[in-house]
Amino acid sequence: MNHDIVEEDLLRPTPVTRDAGRDLITTSPVAKPPAARRGARSVGPVRVAIIHDWLVTYAGAERVLEQIVACFPDADLFSLVDFLDDRTFLRGKSVTTSFIQKLPKARTKYRSYLPLMPLAIEQLDVSAYDVVISSSHAVAKGVLTGPDQVHISYVHSPIRYAWDLQHQYLQQSKLTSGPKSALARMILHYMRNWDIRTSNSVDAFVANSEFIARRIHKVYQRDSEVIFPPVDVESFSLCEEKDDFYLTASRMVPYKKIDLIVEAFARMPERKLVVIGDGPDMQKVRAKATPNVQIMGYQPFNVLRDHMRRAKAFVFAAEEDFGISVVEAQACGTPVIAYGKGGALETVRDQYESHPTGIFFNEQTADSIIGAVEDFADDPARFRPADCRANAERFSVRHFRERFFGFVRETVPALQGATLPVDEPPAKVGDQKPVSNALRVLAIDQSGVMGGAELSLLEVVKALRARVQVLLFDDGPFRMALHREGVAVDVLDPGATRDMRKQGGTPPIARAVKSVASLVRATVVRARQSDVIYANTQRAMVIGAIAGRFARRPVVWHLRDIVSPEHFGSRQLAIIKWCAKLGLAHVIANSAASARAFAELTNFGDRRIDVVFNGISAAPFSALRETPQSVLRARLKLPQDAFLVGSFSRLAQWKGQHVLLEAMVLNPQMHAVLVGAALFGEDAYEARLREFVAANGLDGRVHFLGFQDDVAACMCAVDVVAHTSITPEPFGRVIVEGMLARRPVVAARAGGVVEIIDDGVNGVMCSPGDAHALADTLAELRADRALRDRLVANGYQTAVRKFGTQAYVEGVERILANVASGG
Template structure:
C-alpha cells in the first residue's frame, strides 16, 4: 500500500508554480465544491443529510498537462484495431445540477459511450444526448422516483450489479457510490469524485445532530449504516486506477479518506453564457438559494448596517422570511429571477458578495465571467477561483476571514478604498480558466495519460448534443412565455443541436431559449404585431408579412423542415416554405373556430394551410377536429400529440412547506386558496371565478397571470369586480410568475375557468403534477384530460354557481380531495410526460423531412 502511494505521489506530484498560475495557493487550505450538487441527499429519510460533491485534487499547471499515468502498473494492453469501448457510471439521474454538468462534458468527450446509473428519472434528456441508460433494481422499487435516497443502504449492492465487464475504459462520476462499480484487471477505471460521501466521514456527527439522530434506536441504526458505508467506500477505492477531484480541497479529502492521490480538474462553468461588461452600476449583488449554509443573512445584516450602500439579493428558499426581516431599505430582495435578470444584475454590479464555504462555488466564477470582482469568505473553493491582490498582480477579488457581518463590512470598506485594483478584463480572463473547453481538454489529457491511445479512437469531442434529427427552422410569433411557448421550450431542450429558432418579437421567451443553449434570433414583425385573432389585416401588415416571408425563405434554405409553433408563424411558414421548397409542420395549439378567430383570420388559416402546410401536429383531438373541419385535411396529415409537462419542478418542492411558499408570495397562511393560472383574458374566465368566490365568504382567490395582448381593459374590470363585491382582502393578484410550480403548491385548489373551448388545458396537468385537486370547464381539450369525479371535477363553462358548488364540495370533503389528487397525479405522469411528447414531435419532423427529400430526388 505504501509503495503504491509513493508511486502515485511521484506520478501526480503537485507543481506549486503551476498551481499558483492556476489560482491555487499551495500555502493555504483550499475549498469545497458547490454543495448544491448533492446537499439534497440531506433529505435522506434516515439521516436527513446530503452527500457533498466529489472531485479531484492536485496537479497540473495552467496548461493542464498531467505528467504521468496515475497508476503504479502499466495500462492493460488492448486490441488497437477495434473501437474503444467506454462506459460512464453516474450515481443517479434525476435532475440537471452541478454533478450533471460534469457528466454532460464527459459525454461530450466520449459521445459513443454507454451510460449507467442507479436510477434514471430524467424528463429533460438533452444533456445525456438522448442516450438510453442502464439502471439497477432500485429503479423498480416503490416510490423510487421521489424517494430513491431512502434506498441508501441498498446502493452499494445495486451499483455492484451493473455489468461493465465488456468495456475497456470505465469512467465513474461519483459523489456517493458510482466509484464502487466492479471492474477487472484488464480495464482502466477513472473516477471523477465530486466528494467522498461526506456524511459518512468527517461530517457524520454534524449530520446526526442536525437530523436529531444523536440518541436512541434510530441513532444506533444510522451509525451502523454509516459504519458499513465507510468500510465499503474505503474498500472500493482500491479498485479505482485514477482519481480526479474537482478542487484541491477535495483532493486532500480523497488523500485523507482513501489514501490515494488525485489530479485536480475544476468542474466546467458555462462562462460563454455570461458576457463581459466593463461599466458598473452603484450596487452590490449576492445570489443564491436561501439556505443556512449560504450565509445570505450575514450579507444582508452587513449591508443593513451601511445604509449608504445598496445591495441586491436574488434567490429564494426556506430562509427567505428571516432574511427579509433583516433587510434595511437599502437592500432589495428580488426573490427568484430568471436567468436573463440574474445575468443583467451580475454584469452591472460593482462586486459580487459570497459568504459561504463551498467545495467550488460556481456563482463566483460566473460573476467574474461578467467582469465583476468578488468579495468572498476566505475558505473553501473561493481560494481556488478568486485571485487575491496579496498574491496576484491581476487580482479579481478579496477575502474576509470570518463569517460575520463585521468582517463583511470591513471587506467592502477595503474594496471601496481602491476598486480600480480589480479590472473587468482580469476577472473575465480568470473565469475562462474554468470553461467547458478547458475541462474537456484537461480531462482528455488525463485519460490519454491513464490509457495511451484512448483519445485517438474516441472521435471528435462535441460541446453540444449531437444532432439527432433534421436541420429545423423553428418559428414562433411571440416573445412572451405563454402556454405555446412553454411547450416549445420543452421540445427545444432536446432539439437545440439541430434547430434554429426565429421569433417575431423579443421578450422573456428569447431569454428562456438562450438559457437552455438554443440558437435564437429575433426579427421584428412591425405592423403585423397589431393583427389580432378577431381583426382584419392592414396594407402595412401585408407589406410586413411579405418582408417576413422573404426573410424566412432565405433562412429556410439551410433547413430540411420548417416547424411553426403558432398561428401567425404558420402563415409565414406556409408562404416561405413554398418559396424555399421546404416542407412545413404546424404545431396547432388553437381551436380554429369562430369562438377564437374572426372570419378573415379563419380564411387565412384555411388557405395558407392548404397552400403550404405539409403536416399538422394538434395538441388535442378537439383542436384536430376543428382544423380538419375548416381545411378538409385528412386524418393521415394531422397527428394528435398531447403536450408534455415535466414533473421535476413540482417534485423539487415536495419538501418545502405550503406555509413557506405562501410567505414567499405574501399569501395568508390559514386561508382556503383557489388559484387561477393563465394570462388575464376574458375567454380565460377569471371573472367567473370571482363571481363564484363572491358566494363563498371564506374562500380566497389567487390570480397568477398578466394581460398580454391588449387585454388591460379586462384586467381593470377584474379589479372593479373585486371592489364591487368587497373582496379586496380575499383576492390576490400576483401578476406574471415564472415559478408556476411554487405558486400552485401554495394554493389548495387549481381552477380552470375558460368560457370558450380550451385547445388543451396545460394548467390542468400542472395542477395534477402539483398534487392539487382541479376543477375545470367542460369543453374542448379539457374533457380529454379530466374525467369528472375520477381525477378532477368538471362544470359548465361560465357557470359561476356550478363552480361555487364544486369548490364547496372540495373544501368540505378531504377524502374527495385525496382521491382526486392521487388519480390526477397518475394521469399526468402516465399520459402527459415529456419523453413521449418530445419523441413523437421529433419523429414527425424527421418523417416529414425524409419524405420531402425522397420526393425531390
Template sequence: MNHDVLEKSLLRPATRSALDELTQVPERQAKPRRTPLRADKRVRIAIVHDWLVTYAGAEKVLEQIIACFPEADLFSLVDFLDDRDFLRGKSVTTSFIQKLPLARSKYRSYLPLMPLAIEQLDVSAYDVVISSSHAVAKGILTGPDQVHISYVHSPIRYAWDLQHQYLQQSKLTHGPKSILARLILHYIRNWDIRTSNSVDGFISNSAFIARRIKKVYQRDAQVIFPPVDVEAFSLCTEKEDFYLTASRMVPYKKIDLIVEAFTQMPERKLIVIGDGPEMEKIRAKAGANVDILGYQPFKVLKDHMSRAKAFVFAAEEDFGISVVEAQACGTPVIAYGKGGALETVRDLSEPKPTGMFFDEQDTESIIGAVSRFDDLADRFVPANCRSNAEQFSAAHFRERFFEHVRAAVPALRAATLPPYVPYVTHAQAAANVPRTLAVDQSGVLGGAELSLLEIVKALRSRIEVVLFDDGPFRTALAKTGVEVNVLDAGALKSVRKQGGSLPKGQALKGLISLVRATAKRARHVDVIYANTQRAMVIGALAGKLARRPVVWHLRDIVSPEHFGGKQLAIIKWCARLGLTHVIANSAASAQAFSQLTQFDGKRIDVVFNGISAEPFDALRTVPQATLRERLKLPHDAFLVGSFSRLARWKGQHVLLEAMVLNPHMHAVLVGAALFGEDQYEIELRAFVAAHKLGGRVHFLGFQHDIPACMCAVDAVVHTSITPEPFGRVIVEGMLAQRPVVAARAGGVLEIIDDHENGVLCAPGDAHALADTLAELRSNGELREKLVRNGYQTALSRFGTRTYVDGVARILKSVVEK
C-alpha cells in the first residue's frame, strides 16, 4: 500500500456510526445491525477506565458515571488504589499488566503493551460499554450489537500534539531511544485512529477537547463538562487584598511565570499553595511579596480561595477544575485565554463577568492583566462567580450524562436516573459511628422521616431501623439497603400528641409488646436513636430493659400549643427516666424542651436538619412550563405554593384568606390530611367553594416529587399559626430557588433573615401575607435577591454533610461516655 492510500485509510471521515443507526429510522431495504433488547431484559453495562492508581480529575468523572449506573461492572488496565471509596465497593477486572514486574510504580512504562492489554479485556457479555478514556480505554473491543459510548478526557496527549514536549521532558530527543520512542508513538497514533471507528458516540469534557477529537478522529463529540464538587465550597463576599494561585508545581502549570510577574509588582501580594518538582526553582524566583505555603490541606486551600481578591491561573488546561472551585467561593479568575478556561470563565465582554484573560504565557501579559483587574475589580460580583460555578456541579453532570446515554440506547429510554446516595464504607462507619437502632413511629414520609432517611443513607452499614407502622417510609428505607423491621403498634396508633387519655387495656398491651420487641433488638446495638415523640417513649423504656443509652432527636416544640397535658407529662417523665441525650432541630425546640423538663443543658445539642440540594439541582434545566404541564397547573399564573400536610396549625386557611384579598394569584396546596385531620381539609374546600376560588386554588394532595412541585411555582409560603420547630419546607424552597415567605415564630427565625434570604410575616395575618405576595409578584429585583441569598443559606447552613456529621458525632460521644 503506497503512502497516499495509507493516509486516506487512516484519516478518512468516520462512516455512519452505530449511534446514528440507533437514532435514525433505517431505509426500508436496510436490515438493522442490532437485535433490539426485549423490554423485560436487564441492560448489562460495562464501564472501562484506563488505570486506577489515584483519585484525580478522571476518577472524579468515573465516580459520577458509576453513580449513574450503579449496577455496572468495572474494567481497567491496572488497579492499585488504596483509597477506593469512590468506586462504591465495586470490584475491578484488570488486564495482564496488573501482574507484570514493578507495575504498581512503573505502569506507564508499559505504554507499548497497553493497546494489546485493553483489547484483551472481555466485555462481549454486555449490551452497553462506557469508556472513560485519556489513553487507551476507548480501544476496548466491542461487537456490532453493542453500544460503545466514550467519555474522552483527551486523545492520548503525548502521542499527538504534545509529542515533542513529551520527548523533551523525557530527554528522548536524540539517539536510539528517541527513535524507538517515536516508532512506538507512531504505532499508537495509528492504533488510536483505527479504534476510534468502533466508538458509537463521543463525549468530551470541553469544547477544547471536542476540537481535538475532531482534529484527530474526524468525529463530532457532545460536550459534557466534568463534575466539580461545588458544594464543598461556599460563597464568600468579603475579599482581602491578596491574590492566590494553587497547583501542583510542574512545568506546564506555569507557576514560575506567575511568581515572576508578582515579584515585579511588589505592591501586590501573592500566596502560592502547592508542591511538586519545581518547588525550589519557584522559591528562588519569589520576592518578598510572594508567600509560598507549599502543600496545604483542603481546609486551608478553601479558606484562602474564599478570601482571595482573585485566583490567577496560567496553564493551558483541558478543563481546569481549580478555576471553577475559585468561582464557587465567589472569587474571580485571571486566566490564560486558551483551553478550558475559556468555557468556565465569563470575561468582561459577557453579562455578569466572573474573570478576565491574558493572551500570552509570559510575565508581561500577567502583569498587564492584574493591573487591569485592579482597575475593574468592582465589575466582578462574588454571587455571579458562584452562580457560574454551579453549572459544573456533580448533580448537573450526572443528569446530562445519564440523559445522553439513555438517548443513545433505546432499551434505556424508560430508565430514570437513580437517586444519588453518598457511599460510606464499613470501615468508615466503624470508625465514626456506633451500632445504632433508629426508632420511628410512622410509615408516612413526613419531615421527620425524610430527615431520618438522610441519616440512614449515610450510616446504613451501622444502623438498623424499627418502625411502628408500614408505608412509603419503609419502602424508601429499604432502597438504601438498611435492615428495617416493622412492629405492630396495635391500639397505640390512635394516640395523638395533641391530647387524649393515657393508654389502657389493648393499648397498654401494645405498649408492653413494642417495648419488649425494641429492647430485644437494642441488645445487639450500642445506642438507641429515637426519631419521634412516641418512638422516644418506647425507646426510653426499651433502653432501660436493654441497658442501652437513648438519644432523642427532638423535632417538635414541646409546648401546650403542640402537645396535650398528659403527653407533656410523659415527656417530662421520660426525660428523667431514660433519656441520655437530646438532639434538637433548632434552638427554639431546645429551649422549649429545657424549660419543660429542666434537662441538663450540657446534654442538649442543636443540629439543624440537613436537606440535599441534588433533587432540586437535577431540575435546573427542566422548563417550568414542563413541570406545570405535568402537574396540570396553569402556565401563565403567578403560583404560590404551600407544602405541608393539611392541618389547622399549619395554617393553609391563612393562604386561602390571602387569595381572597389578592385576585392576581393562584394557590397550590401540596399535602394531605394525614393524622385524623380530614375535617380541616373539608373546611378548606368549603372555603374555596364559598369564595369562588375554585379556578385559583389547586389541591394536589400528597406528592412524592416535592422538588418538581416547588420548581413549578413562583413562590413558596410557610403559614404555620403556631411556632414551627424548624421549617424544612423553607430550606427546600430556598434550594428550589424560589422566594420564601414564612411565619415569624419558632425555628423559622433561625433560618430567615427578613428581606435578605426570605420574608417574614406575622403568624395568621392574611392581610400581611397578601401584601407581601403582591410585593414579590411586582418586584423582580427583590425576588432575585431572595433567591440568590436563600440558595446560599441552604447550601452553607443546612447541607446534609453537616447534618449527618453532627448526628454521628453525638451518637459516638454518647456511647464513649
C-alpha cells in the first residue's frame, strides 16, 4: 500500500499557519476524572511518559512535542520509530521504540507498516508512569494505560486517511478498485474500529483547533479542550515595508492546492507570485507556472522568513487543521489570503472584523483565488502589519506552555500546586546543519579546469570538507583550489574518455571501454568508503552510475545542463537515459529548465528531482567595492574612457560571443571584452572570432583577455555584462555574478535565464542570436544612466537573496543526506 498521503501536513519541511478572529481561549467542556479514581500520590515525584507516533523529521507535530517536553523535562519518551538525525529539540533524550524500528526498510517505509501500528503501539509498556501524554495524529493515543493512570491525548487529528479522507486517500493511492482496494478498505475499516475503541481509554482530549475538536466529537463522541499549537513568533520580526509580490509556501502535496494558486496567478500576469517548497506535486506546479510565477523549491528557514517579511500577502489554499505558516506570515506583519475552511477561520481575522488580518475565498478554485486577490489589491492598506503581528502573538510558545501545563495540572490531582519549569531552550533545529556529521560523500568531476560547475562544487565541498573526498578525471587549477581549502583530492587518468564530447564525438569503442572500465574500478574502491556518490558533471555521472551499482552506493547527479538535442548528441542522450535507469537515485537540477528537460528525456520520477539554484559567493565582489574602476582597467590593460561590454564564458559557438561582436559592428561607440578561452576542442571557433574582428575593423575595440583567475575584477572593470548564448542556458552563473559585481546585465531569453531575470527590473533580456536587438539594448543602457542604476540595485538584491551560498549548500547537503539514509 502507498501511504504517502498520511499526515503530509505534519511531515513537511516548511510549516503552515492560520489565525483567528475569535477568542483563542475558547474551550469545550471536558469531563475531568475524579481524584479518587486516579490514586493521587501523596509523596514522591509524578512520573510522566510522553508518546509520539513516529520521529523521523521536525515539523508541525514535532514542534508541539518539543514544547510538551519543555513542560515536563523529566518525562520519558516513547515512539513507534525514531530515525532522527538531529534531536536537539528533544534535548538529547533517548526514545523507547516499538518492534517496527527493526523491520526491513523501516527508516523510509515506516508508513507501509500501518496495519501493524495498532499492535506496535500497544506493546509499548508505560505501566510504570502516573501520567501518560500522547501526541497523536495516527495511533499514539492507543497506548495501553491502567485504571490508576491519567492519559491525556493532544490530538493533531483523528486518523484522517481512515475517516473523512478515506476516499481521497484511495483515489490518490490508485486503490479505487481491485483486490488491493478491497484489502485497503478492510484495513481502514479495522483502523476505524480500533480508533474508536482506544478513544475510551483516554481520560482527557486536547484538540489543536476548534476544527479538530469538532472532528474529535464526531468520531469519538468526546469533548476536548482547545489549545492551539505553539508558533515560534519570536523568530519572525515585523516588517512594515512590503515588496510587490505574493507568497505561498508549503509542501507540494495534492491537498495543499499549490497548483491552484499558481494557475490563478498565471491568469494575473501583472501580479508576481513566489512559491517556496517541494514535494510530489512539484512538476505539476512547474507546468502551470508562467513568467510572473517564481518557483524557488525548498529553501532554508532564513530564506523563507525573508520572503514572508517582504511579501505583500501570503496565499493559502488548503483546508488545514491549523496551519502554522499562516500564523508565521502574520507574525511578519504580512496579511493572508486564505481558503475559508478549517483552521484558517480560527487564525485569520476576516476583512469584515475589527483589525482585519486577511481575506477568505469560498471555493478551492482558481476563479475564487483570483477574486480574493483582486479584492485584496483594491485596498491593501486595510490590513495593518501591526494588527497582523498582534494577532499572531496570541499563538506564541509561551502561551501554549502556560495553557497546556495548566490543563494537565488541573486534570492530574497529584500535580496540584506544581509550577511550569523555567525553560532553557535548545538551539533551534532550523538553525542546525541538516546533515549528520557521519555522512561521507565521494564527489566526482571530469574536469581540472575552473568552470562554472567546478566553482559551484567548490562551495559544497568547502562546507563538507572533512566528510568529502573529491575524485577528478583531469588535473588543473581546480585541484589546486581544492587543496587550498583542505579538501582531499585524487586525480585519475581519464584515458580515451578525455576525447568524448557532448555533441557525440567519441574515441574508438575499444579504447573508450577500456578507459571507462579503469575509471569505474578506481571509483568503486573509493565509493565503498562513502555513503553517497555525488557526480558533478555528465561524464562523471556515467562513471558514477556504473560504479554505484558495483559499490552498492546511491548516486546523485548534479545536473548542470539542459539535456536536449541542442546541447547533446543522440549517443550522449541515449547514455544519459540508460544511466537514469541503471543507477541514479536522485538528480539535483540547477534550474527548472534543466529539470524539465531531464524529466522529459528520461521519465524520471518527480520525487527524485530537486531544483537547487547555484549559490554564488558575494565576497570576491564585495572585496572590490572600494577599488576604483580605473585601477582595475589599468591592471587588465583596458581603455580607461571606453564603454566596455563584457562577455564571461569559455569561447564556444553556443555561448554566442559572435553575436556580441556583430552588435559591436552596429555600435561603434562601444568596446567588447571577451573573458574566457576555448577549452574543449573549440579552438576553431576562437579563430573565427578573431577573423571576424580583423575583417570588420574591430581590432582596437575587442579585447581577448583569455582565461582569468579573478573574474570579479574583470566584471567590475566593465560597464555592462552581456550573456549571449544562442541555445538555452541551463542556469546562467555569469548573470548572477554580474549582479553581484553591481553591473547591469543583458541576457538571452531562454532556459534558466528566465528564472533569474525579471525583464526590465533586475536585468534586460533579448532574443537569442539577435545581434540587432542586443545592439539596441546596449545603446539604450549606454544612454540611460538611471536605467543602469535601477537594474544594478535590483539585480544585487536578487543575487544576494535568491542565489546566496548558504541556501545552495544547505539544499545540496539536505538531499545528499536524505539519499544516503534511504529517503
